[in-house]
Amino acid sequence: MSTYLSETRYPLELAPAMPDVWELWQRAKTLEWDPEMDIPWEELHPERYPEEQIMAARLHWSRRTWGEYGAISESPALLLRFCLENRLPDLRFFFTMRTQEEGRHAEASWLMAERLGGYFPQPQNPPTATAVGTHGVRRMAFDPDTSLEGIFASLVCAAEEILIDAFKATVHKATNPAVRRLMELILRDEVRHIAFGWQCLDAWAPTFTPETVRNIERAVTQMIQNVEFNGYRNLWLAIEGGTATPLEIDADRVACEAGLGGTTPEDEMRIVPQFIKKIRARMAPWGVNLPMFDHPKLGKV
Amino acid sequence: MAVHRFLSSPYVSVEAILSTLGARTAAQCVGRDILVVQDTTEINFAGREGKRRGFGPAGNGEALGFFIHPVIAVDVEEEAVIGPVHAAIWTRSWEQKEARKSRPLEEKESMRWVDGCQASFDILREAARLVWSRRAWGAYPGLAENTALLIRFCLESGAAGMDAKLFLSFRPAEEAKHLEACFLFAKRLGGYESDPGEAVARASNHPFAQMALDPDLPVEAVVAALGGLDDQLDLNLCLSHLQRSRDEAARQVLRLIAGDKQRHVLFAWTLLADRMPRLDATSRAAVTEALRDMLERVILAGYRNTWLLPAGAREPLLAAEALTAEHGLGASTVAQEKAVVRATLAQVRERLATWAITLAPVNHPELGRA
Numbered sequence: 001m002s003t004y005l006s007e008t009r010y011p012l013e014l015a016p017a018m019p020d021v022w023e024l025w026q027r028a029k030t031l032e033w034d035p036e037m038d039i040p041w042e043e044l045h046p047e048r049y050p051e052e053q054i055m056a057a058r059l060h061w062s063r064r065t066w067g068e069y070g071a072i073s074e075s076p077a078l079l080l081r082f083c084l085e086n087r088l089p090d091l092r093f094f095f096t097m098r099t100q101e102e103g104r105h106a107e108a109s110w111l112m113a114e115r116l117g118g119y120f121p122q123p124q125n126p127p128t129a130t131a132v133g134t135h136g137v138r139r140m141a142f143d144p145d146t147s148l149e150g151i152f153a154s155l156v157c158a159a160e161e162i163l164i165d166a167f168k169a170t171v172h173k174a175t176n177p178a179v180r181r182l183m184e185l186i187l188r189d190e191v192r193h194i195a196f197g198w199q200c201l202d203a204w205a206p207t208f209t210p211e212t213v214r215n216i217e218r219a220v221t222q223m224i225q226n227v228e229f230n231g232y233r234n235l236w237l238a239i240e241g242g243t244a245t246p247l248e249i250d251a252d253r254v255a256c257e258a259g260l261g262g263t264t265p266e267d268e269m270r271i272v273p274q275f276i277k278k279i280r281a282r283m284a285p286w287g288v289n290l291p292m293f294d295h296p297k298l299g300k301v
Numbered sequence: 302m303a304v305h306r307f308l309s310s311p312y313v314s315v316e317a318i319l320s321t322l323g324a325r326t327a328a329q330c331v332g333r334d335i336l337v338v339q340d341t342t343e344i345n346f347a348g349r350e351g352k353r354r355g356f357g358p359a360g361n362g363e364a365l366g367f368f369i370h371p372v373i374a375v376d377v378e379e380e381a382v383i384g385p386v387h388a389a390i391w392t393r394s395w396e397q398k399e400a401r402k403s404r405p406l407e408e409k410e411s412m413r414w415v416d417g418c419q420a421s422f423d424i425l426r427e428a429a430r431l432v433w434s435r436r437a438w439g440a441y442p443g444l445a446e447n448t449a450l451l452i453r454f455c456l457e458s459g460a461a462g463m464d465a466k467l468f469l470s471f472r473p474a475e476e477a478k479h480l481e482a483c484f485l486f487a488k489r490l491g492g493y494e495s496d497p498g499e500a501v502a503r504a505s506n507h508p509f510a511q512m513a514l515d516p517d518l519p520v521e522a523v524v525a526a527l528g529g530l531d532d533q534l535d536l537n538l539c540l541s542h543l544q545r546s547r548d549e550a551a552r553q554v555l556r557l558i559a560g561d562k563q564r565h566v567l568f569a570w571t572l573l574a575d576r577m578p579r580l581d582a583t584s585r586a587a588v589t590e591a592l593r594d595m596l597e598r599v600i601l602a603g604y605r606n607t608w609l610l611p612a613g614a615r616e617p618l619l620a621a622e623a624l625t626a627e628h629g630l631g632a633s634t635v636a637q638e639k640a641v642v643r644a645t646l647a648q649v650r651e652r653l654a655t656w657a658i659t660l661a662p663v664n665h666p667e668l669g670r671a
Contacts, residue, residue, distance in 0.1 A: 073455035103470025
């Protein structure tokens with residue numbers, strides 16, 4: 001124990017300092033759910049779907065599990081940073097719940113894949129793992145040279161925002177009651193996660209230096225170009241010639257059309273440009289100027 | 302002259318002197334039947350006014366003087382005076398006041414009788430508030446410690462060990478709820494104290510998160526030290542406090558915390574049961590060393606138990622814990638805690654013996670050989 005750096009954690013302030021964030025923590029405690037109990041699994045009926053659709057849905061929910069799994073370690077990495085940097089108690093309290101919720105999303109997505117016929121523990125073509133990996137998020141969270149604001153803007157705001165946008169735009173297409181309920185429950189949690197990110201950044205914005213602003217621009221740009229456009233959420237968005245199999249790339253569309261979750265390319269063509277436009281406008285008051293992005297399928301966005 | 306200098310120091314106040322005396326008296330009251338008596342005394346300088354300044358009229362309205370209304374604790378059985386609990390000290394104004402009957406109680410001198418009674422309750426509330434604040438200081442490291450352990454599992458086990466990861470993803474939120482519950486309890490008793498003071502801070506300030514992320518330390522050593530030993534002790538102490546508590550709110554908080562902790566401890570022992578049989582000799586030695594380190598440098602240094610803190614630094618908290626235990630507000634006595642520590646060490650040794658891991662006996666002036 002004596003070989004470690006000494007930490008300074010006292011005086012230990014615990015009184016709420018950001019009432020809106022404290023409220024999110026309070027709300028999160030009352031909205032806990034259990035993937036085993038709160039999803040109408042008896043209404044899933046995988047036997048009623050053709051094999052192609054079930055395979056697509058299994059791939060879709062397996063990939064969602066891999067993505068949520070990344071958050072199981074990303075979220076605690078940030079929480080640990082809050083603790084070590086003695087950030088406001090509200091942040092620390094809320095993020096413990098976020099960590100728990102990401103774990104629950106991973107479990108629920110895994111259960112969905114399992115009950116649809118079986119979870120895939122890895123991509124069909126292993127190199128696709130680079131598209132759905134955690135993209136050095138943990139390293140970023142622990143890098144003292146990467147400002148917390150940049151991490152928040154890219155991971156807590158932008159990455160979660162596009163997920164919510166895609167869920168919001170497609171939850172009505174999930175005609176399967178079990179799938180729809182799962183999407184609603186995940187969405188309910190993610191709305192709090194994103195609210196947390198924006199509330200923090202809005203509160204910190206008056207203290208942003210030009211360096212902070214550049215840091216945010218860099219982090220968000222990287223997230224969009226290297227993560228979102230790399231197929232992290234939807235492999236159809238990955239640049240042509242990627243490593244995913246055609247089956248994997250098409251899985252989201254097929255699953256979505258079967259009412260089993262996912263998005264179609266048409267959905268993505270609409271959701272992603274709107275998302276980029278929205279966060280560009282949302283971050284502009286902080287002095288953040290996001291560049292235009294070129295994507296072979298989406299065009300200039 | 303020395304007393305004069307002491308009393309004139311800007312760091313010395315009447316309130317601080319009275320509150321220190323009150324706390325010491327409270328500590329002496331533990332375990333005794335106490336009668337608290339109060340009355341007003343007039344200090345009258347009639348014929349000795351000289352150069353005295355700052356006084357008001359004494360009882361006769363002419364001589365200089367002031368008033369003191371002490372509240373004294375007396376042992377019912379021995380009739381011995383234990384000490385002052387509280388005192389109100391005041392000077393009357395030379396200005397004519399409006400008729401006594403038309404003034405509200407708060408503005409009358411007779412309010413001191415009510416204040417005197419209140420002071421007796423305040424001492425108890427102050428004690429319990431400190432105890433629950435201390436519990437929050439002890440709960441806080443759990444946030445970072447379990448978070449770091451979760452990251453360690455994610456880094457080391459890849460896609461395997463999902464059960465442990467999902468379980469650990471819940472733990473920080475549970476630790477945060479315990480922390481909030483202790484904070485709220487202290488707040489409702491009069492206010493959470495954020496500063497534990499130097500000695501307690503030193504005893505509480507262990508870098509468990511760094512330990513959990515230390516690649517040179519097998520994860521089994523971290524789980525054995527933090528989960529098997531420290532969490533087990535924490536759970537057993539919690540159950541001891543619960544058994545002794547009579548206040549329903551304190552009982553409910555302790556009951557809920559114990560329920561969670563039971564799972565935390567079970568997690569540690571279940572994981573160890575799965576992994577210990579496969580550990581090589583080097584890793585087993587690291588487990589033994591981590592347990593020894595946790596026991597000697599952390600637990601016996603007063604991380605969980607105030608009576609294990611160095612003498613001179615522990616007395617106010619010890620008095621507070623004794624008073625809180627006495628009134629069933631969520632604490633155990635020193636004797637009860639000593640029994641819990643001994644029982645826990647025996648329990649942990651028995652468990653470890655299954656895997657031929659030995660936790661060597663320790664000698665401690667407060668605990669003896671255990």
